[in-house]
Each structure stands twice: as C-alpha cells, then as structure tokens.
Amino acid sequence: MVLKVEFGNELEQQFRELAMRRYGFSKGSIKKASEEAISIWIKQQNPSLPKVKDPFTLIEGILSRVRGKYTAVQLQHEAAKLWIK
Incomplete structure (x- = not known):
C-alpha cells in the first residue's frame, strides 16, 4: 500500500x-x-474501541434515524459529523 x-x-x-x-x-x-x-x-489512540468487522453495518445503524429525511449528499454530511464525534 x-x-x-x-x-x-x-x-x-x-x-x-x-x-x-x-x-x-x-x-x-x-x-x-x-x-x-x-x-x-x-x-x-483509544485502545478500548471494539474492533468492527463490517463498518458499513455500523454506519447504517448510526444513520437509521435519518433514513428518508435527507438526500444522499445530506446523509454524507451527517455521517461525517457522526464519525467526528
């Protein structure tokens, strides 16, 4: 890489x-x-963070509360805000 x-x-x-x-x-x-x-x-960095096998599943779970309310671009911005937290 x-x-x-x-x-x-x-x-x-x-x-x-x-x-x-x-x-x-x-x-x-x-x-x-x-x-x-x-x-x-x-x-x-925070060594206590759990390992995630499938990060896409994690993102879907985080964004489930906004499904259907925003456009794809707005969802991308929302995802970025959530990951920064």
Whole structure:
C-alpha cells in the first residue's frame, strides 16, 4: 500500500535523519520508521474501541434515524459529523 504524506521541511528533515540513524542509510529505512511511527500512534489512540468487522453495518445503524429525511449528499454530511464525534 502507498500512503502519501506531506510534511513541513523541518519535520521531514528530522524524520529522515532519525530514520537513517536508526535503520541505516540504505533503501527502506524511511519505510521502516514510518511503519513504526504509525503503529505507535495507532496504539496510543483509544485502545478500548471494539474492533468492527463490517463498518458499513455500523454506519447504517448510526444513520437509521435519518433514513428518508435527507438526500444522499445530506446523509454524507451527517455521517461525517457522526464519525467526528
């Protein structure tokens, strides 16, 4: 999978330097450091959230109260508001 991320110059420079110090100056050091950083960030987020097998079912349940009252675009905006909470 490819994930494109844009950083400020200073942050990028610091990240590259630390990644290469830790994993070496060879190909793949940035990838390893990125995977480690993202894994740590994910673990630091609310670990008590239950795992969801089918997120679409979850969305349908959340939006069941608004079915038939809004257009598809309005439902998308409503879904975004609910997920942000």
